[in-house]
Amino acid sequence: MHPESELTRFRKLLDYGRGGELYLYPVRRSEYPDEASEEFTAKVVPMMRSWFDIEMSKPATQFQAKTLVVEWIVNGHKTHEFRLI
Secondary structure (H helix, E strand, O other), rough: OOOOOOHHHHEEEEEEEOOOOOOOOOOOOOOHHHHHHHHHHHHHHHHHHHHHHHHHHHOOEEEOOOEEEEEEEEEEEEEEEEOOO
């Protein structure tokens, strides 16, 4: 058996796996109207699922570590996408 090459060891270090994490942070009810809750359920959650499915369906050669952030601002939800480099 041949010893493991430096390149193989380096690739193993870079292999973070392909998975996802979901973090939810509380918002005060007084700052989050009922319409926002309805929008989150009807539009934001399906959009997040679609985004996640698209990212996970990319081949390994196109996969990039990304973060999708959804925040509530006074008049609606705003999304941000960050790519980790």
